[in-house]
Amino acid sequence: xxxxxxxxxxxxxxxxxxxxxxxxxxxxxxxxxxxxxxxxxxxxxxxxxxxxxxxxxxxxxxxxxxxxxxxxxxxxxxxxxxxxxxxxxxxxxxxxxxxxxxxxxxxxxxxxxxxxxxxxxxxxxxxxxxxxxxxxxxxxxxxxxxxxxxxxxxxxxxxxxxxxxxxxxxxxxxxxxxxxxxxxxxxxxxxxxxxxxxxxxxxxxxxxxxxxxxxxxxxxxxxxxxxxxxxxxxxxxxxxxxxxxxxxxxxxxxxxxxxxxxxxxxxxxxxxxxxxxxxxxxxxxxxxxxxxxxxxxxxxxxxxxxxxxxxxxxxxxxxxxxxxxxxxxxxxxxxxxxxxxxxxxxxxxx
Amino acid sequence: xxxxxxxxxxxxxxxxxxxxxxxxxxxxxxxxxxxxxxxxxxxxxxxxxxxxxxxxxxxxxxxxxxxxxxxxxxxxxxxxxxxxxxxxxxxxxxxxxxxxxxxxxxxxxxxxxxxxxxxxxxxxxxxxxxxxxxxxxxxxxxxxxxxxxxxxxxxxxxxxxxxxxxxxxxxxxxxxxxxxxxxxxxxxxxxxxxxxxxxxxxxxxxxxxxxxxxxxxxxxxxxxxxxxxxxxxxxxxxxxxxxxxxxxxxxxxxxxxxxxxxxxxxxxxxxxxxxxxxxxxxxxxxxxxxxxxxxxxxxxxxxxxxxxxxxxxxxxxxxxxxxxxxxxxxxxxxxxxxxxxxxxxxxxxx
Numbered sequence: 001x002x003x004x005x006x007x008x009x010x011x012x013x014x015x016x017x018x019x020x021x022x023x024x025x026x027x028x029x030x031x032x033x034x035x036x037x038x039x040x041x042x043x044x045x046x047x048x049x050x051x052x053x054x055x056x057x058x059x060x061x062x063x064x065x066x067x068x069x070x071x072x073x074x075x076x077x078x079x080x081x082x083x084x085x086x087x088x089x090x091x092x093x094x095x096x097x098x099x100x101x102x103x104x105x106x107x108x109x110x111x112x113x114x115x116x117x118x119x120x121x122x123x124x125x126x127x128x129x130x131x132x133x134x135x136x137x138x139x140x141x142x143x144x145x146x147x148x149x150x151x152x153x154x155x156x157x158x159x160x161x162x163x164x165x166x167x168x169x170x171x172x173x174x175x176x177x178x179x180x181x182x183x184x185x186x187x188x189x190x191x192x193x194x195x196x197x198x199x200x201x202x203x204x205x206x207x208x209x210x211x212x213x214x215x216x217x218x219x220x221x222x223x224x225x226x227x228x229x230x231x232x233x234x235x236x237x238x239x240x241x242x243x244x245x246x247x248x249x250x251x252x253x254x255x256x257x258x259x260x261x262x263x264x265x266x267x268x269x270x271x272x273x274x275x276x277x278x279x280x281x282x283x284x285x286x287x288x289x290x291x292x293x294x295x296x297x298x299x300x301x302x303x304x305x306x307x308x309x310x311x312x313x314x315x316x317x318x319x320x321x322x323x324x325x326x327x328x329x330x331x332x333x334x335x336x337x338x339x340x341x342x343x344x345x346x347x348x349x350x
Numbered sequence: 351x352x353x354x355x356x357x358x359x360x361x362x363x364x365x366x367x368x369x370x371x372x373x374x375x376x377x378x379x380x381x382x383x384x385x386x387x388x389x390x391x392x393x394x395x396x397x398x399x400x401x402x403x404x405x406x407x408x409x410x411x412x413x414x415x416x417x418x419x420x421x422x423x424x425x426x427x428x429x430x431x432x433x434x435x436x437x438x439x440x441x442x443x444x445x446x447x448x449x450x451x452x453x454x455x456x457x458x459x460x461x462x463x464x465x466x467x468x469x470x471x472x473x474x475x476x477x478x479x480x481x482x483x484x485x486x487x488x489x490x491x492x493x494x495x496x497x498x499x500x501x502x503x504x505x506x507x508x509x510x511x512x513x514x515x516x517x518x519x520x521x522x523x524x525x526x527x528x529x530x531x532x533x534x535x536x537x538x539x540x541x542x543x544x545x546x547x548x549x550x551x552x553x554x555x556x557x558x559x560x561x562x563x564x565x566x567x568x569x570x571x572x573x574x575x576x577x578x579x580x581x582x583x584x585x586x587x588x589x590x591x592x593x594x595x596x597x598x599x600x601x602x603x604x605x606x607x608x609x610x611x612x613x614x615x616x617x618x619x620x621x622x623x624x625x626x627x628x629x630x631x632x633x634x635x636x637x638x639x640x641x642x643x644x645x646x647x648x649x650x651x652x653x654x655x656x657x658x659x660x661x662x663x664x665x666x667x668x669x670x671x672x673x674x675x676x677x678x679x680x681x682x683x684x685x686x687x688x689x690x691x692x693x694x695x696x697x698x699x700x
Contacts, residue, residue, distance in 0.1 A: 013656055015601065025600050025625050027655045028648070090647045124655040156657050177654065250375055251365065275375055279363075289646070289664075296639070296646040296664060297440070304527065304667030305377045305474045306363055307504045312664035314639075314646060317654030 010039035012153035017126050019082065026124035026152075032082035034126040036148035038103040043110050043151040045097030047129075050122065050143040051174050052093040054269040055292045056086035057141045063088075066138035074143070078129050085123040091292045092122030093141070094174055095149055096166070107153055115166070117173045118149065119156040119323060126150035142170070158323040169327065171340055175204035176326035177317035178290045179211035182265050184319065185286055186211070192218030193262035196280055198247045198273060200239060201229035203340065204290055205267035207326055209238040210333045212263070221257055223247060223280075225268075232342060236335030250275035266291050274298040281310045290315035360389035362503035367476050369432070376474035376502075382432035384476040384500065388453040391503035393460050395447035397479075400472065400493040401520060402443040404619075405642075406436035407491040413438075416488035424493070428479050435473040441642075442472030443491070444524060445499055446516070457503055465516075467523050468499065469506040469673060476500035492520075508673035519677065521553060521690055526676035528554035528640045529561035530669035532615050535636055536561070542568030544611040546630055548597045549618035550589060551579035553690065554640055557676055558615045559588040560683045571607055573597060573630075575618075582692065586685030600625035616641050616665075624648040631660045640665035 010016040016039060018024060019031040026032055038044045052060070052074075064070040078084050085092050099114045110116065118125060128147045135144035151157055160169050186193055195212040199205040200222025209222055222239035224230050230242045245256035247268040253276030254260075260282035266273055271293045278299070281287050287310055289299065299312050319325075330337050360366040366389060368374060369381040376382055388394045402410070414420040428434050435442050449464045460466065468475060478497045485494035501507055508523050510516060536543055545562040549555040550572025559572055572589035574580050580592045595606035597618040603626030604610075610632035616623055621643045628649070631637050637660055639649065649662050669675075680687050 023599055023601065025652070025655070027651055028622065028625065090645070091651070120655050120657070121651045123651050154657050156654075249373060251373060275378070292647055292650065294646045296644045296649075297642055299646075299664050300642065300667060301377065301471055301473065302375075303664075304506075305375070305470050307470070307506045307668050308666070309668060309670055310666065312666055314649045314653075314662035314664060316658070316660065316662055317650060318657050318659060320659055 010041055010153070012041065014124065014152040017150065027121065030081065032126045034082040034128045034148070034150065036128060036150070038101050038150065040103045040105040041107065041153035042103045043099060043106050043108055044101045045116065045149045045151065046100045047095055047097045047127070047145050047147045047149050049096040049170070050084060050093060050145050051095065051170055052084070052141045052143060053086070053089070053091040053292060054141060055089045056091045056093060058269070059086060059089050061138070070138035071133045071136060075129055075132055078127055083122060083125055083127050089292070090123070094118050094122060095125070096160070096170055097149060100148065108151060108155065108157060110157065115160040116157050117160060117170055118151065119158055119173060119176070121317070142167070156318060161327055164327065164330070168330070168340055171203055171343070172207070172326050172330050173323055175207060176322045177319060178204035178265070178267060178315060179207040179329055180319035180322035180325045181288060181315060182208040182211040183215045183325065185263055185288055185313070186215035186217050189262060192216055194219040194221070195263045195265065196221040196223060196257050196261040197265045197267060198223045198253070198277055199266070199268035200224055200242070201233045201339070202267055203343070206233070206236065206238055206336050206339045207329055208265045208267060210329045210336045212265070213238070214329070219261070221261060223253065223256060232339060236339050238335050247276055248272035250279050253277070254279040261285065263288070266294065269293055271295060272298070275302045275306070278303050278306055278308045278310055281308070283309050286311045286313060288313045288315055360391055360503070362391065364474065364502040367500065377471065380431065382476045384432035384478045384498070386478060386498035386500070388451050388500070390453045390455040391457065392453045393449060393456050393458055393501040394451045395466065395499045395501065396450045397445055397447045397477070397495050397497045397499050399446040400434060400443060400495050401445065401524065402434070402491045402493060403436070403439070403441040404491060405439045406441045406443060409436060409438050411488070420488035421483045421486060425479055425482055428477050433472060433475055433477050440473070442475070444468050444472060445475070446510070446520065447499060450498065458501060458505065458507060460507065465510040466507045467510060467520060468501065469508055469523060469526070506668060511677055514677065514680070518680070518690055521693070522557070522676050522680050523673055525554035525557060526672045527667035527669060528615070528617060528665060529557040529679055530672035530675045531638060531665060532558040532561040533565045533675065534669065535613055535638055535663065536565035536567050539612060542566055543613050544569040544571070545613045545615065546571040546573060546607050546611040547615045547617060548573045548603070548623060548627060549616070550574055550592070551583045551689070552617055553693070555617035556583070556586065556588055556686050556689045557679055558617060560679045560686045562613070562615070563588070564679070569611070571611060573603065573606060582689060586689050588685050597626055598622040600629050603627070604629040611635065613638070616644065619643055621645065622648070625652045625656070628653050628656055628658050628660055631658070633659050636661045636663060638663045638665055
């Protein structure tokens with residue numbers, strides 16, 4: 001309605017939205033054009049909620065605290081960059097919104113008024129905030145917000161399900177790449193591979209445990225940092241063994257896990273977990289790093305330094321069908337659902 | 351002979367050599383015990399040559415220049431830390447030496463007097479320098495040195511071959527993880543997978559091309575930055591297609607490669623090559639990142655942002671048999687050997 005028909009066709013990956021530097025993809029860009037008028041293959045959303053990446057939120061909170069300061073920091077990033085990409089951590093998050101306008105050539109199949117969650121990162125999503133984040137107190141990763149966001153032709157988006165509470169669906173969709181890739185890695189091994197999830201009490205961790213079990217894992221170990229988390233994972237029945245250790249302490253991790261496992265899944269959102277994951281993994285095994293706090297160099301040099309013949313995979317947030325897969329895990333696994341709902345009760349609702 | 355029998359068994363990964371802080375692995379340690387008396391499972395070397403990591407050498411030269419100042423800087427680091435880990439870059443290098451003493455329980459199979467190269471990083475190798483680096487003028491990454499180094503039970507070391515010049519062998523061993531892992535990734539695919547090597551004209555890149563060919567690759571593409579490199583790779587006969595592009599420009603990479611390939615190997619040692627590699631790779635394909643300049647976040651979020659269902663592997667510098675595999679490639683492939691020897695002619699000898 002507002003000019004889309006006067007524009008030529010855009011790039012399916014959003015190159016036409018990059019303002020600076022020229023020629024890079026939207027995620028590498030310093031600045032995006034967040035103009036809320038769709039190009040022919042785009043969709044524009046009315047934003048309702050941002051869900052900040054855990055590493056980004058932690059950095060913001062540690063630097064700016066809560067309240068006005070952290071609100072101003074996020075608004076400044078979005079205004080300057082045209083997207084919510086934390087310049088320190090490089091990470092973003094996702095968002096919830098309602099379809100506002102659909103370009104005539106959009107391949108996403110969306111309809112105005114649908115409630116959706118973006119499954120591509122905020123680091124490449126053109127975004128405007130119009131309410132100064134007045135509804136956010138700075139204490140939660142979930143940030144109520146008003147504004148607009150843009151989806152490209154090749155974006156990934158999930159229509160929110162009617163049978164699950166929205167906040168639960170959002171929590172699940174936020175980490176839906178982890179269980180889908182865990183499923184794939186476990187299934188391609190023969191026999192009943194042993195699996196350890198570092199951070200098994202968290203969102204991506206508990207879903208990964210459920211996915212590993214459903215994929216036919218044998219011995220299934222959850223490593224968690226506190227007795228409280230251990231009790232919750234035990235109560236949910238997600239693992240055969242629940243062990244306690246600081247995931248940043250390689251020797252403690254190896255001692256806690258005991259016999260090395262075939263597949264280690266890293267879902268701990270703090271730096272320094274690479275060496276413990278490598279030590280916990282058997283020769284010929286696979287480590288899947290989902291934590292955005294993972295250091296490429298620490299993993300590569302660590303494996304070499306430990307003479308560890310393990311395959312190390314960068315957790316790709318996109319696996320076809322990942323959203324439906326994760327939602328189905330929560331629908332079918334009362335233990336995972338209880339963990340997610342328990343977490344929501346301990347976190348101020350947005 | 352000198353006390354090893356009075357010690358209890360050490361840790362195969364060298365925990366017993368860590369002085370500070372307590373409990374970390376040798377690579378993370380501030381200070382190591384470089385005492386040249388072997389624990390029962392250790393080997394001690396007489397050092398002949400340090401090969402500093404390129405990033406470390408550049409930082410030292412830019413800060414300290416050449417001659418006495420840079421000699422003193424390196425000696426000070428080694429004396430203080432018990433290892434040559436540049437405190438600014440965090441990186442190390444490798445070394446050449448001769449076996450001086452073998453602990454009774456060493457599993458490495460070495461014999462006193464053998465000439466060896468360490469394939470674990472200097473960042474975790476206990477080191478003493480005894481000659482003040484008097485033979486080094488500070489202008490080369492290769493540093494003639496006298497002193498001692500320690501190998502742990504689980505260290506990786508290659509006996510230097512008699513049939514290849516030492517400098518050639520050192521150059522090959524420095525990057526020997528890349529061809530071995532390329533071989534493994536190509537072989538586990540069915541049919542004749544298409545392969546593209548970004549940076550196919552470099553050391554790890556040319557070896558990876560040769561490894562891919564030997565492993566049964568179909569269409570084989572080398573991407574290089576300059577016409578000079580293209581001519582060298584063509585003359586060496588290492589690829590079916592040699593294409594030119596800046597590997598940091600995703601759109602240019604995708605255009606140059608054309609039809610996406612099954613396996614992309616990244617051997618370009620500059621930041622920002624993640625997205626081009628992802629765009630060049632077909633759905634269901636694999637990207638192997640060997641460059642230490644790779645950003646975990648750029649790769650993970652890039653694949654998600656591009657809705658790219660590709661597997662991304664962190665290049666592990668250790669694959670069993672990698673040293674012999676790389677040396678055999680150079681012995682059997684006159685094209686690769688010519689590229690390596692051409693490079694040496696353009697580099698000042700140590």
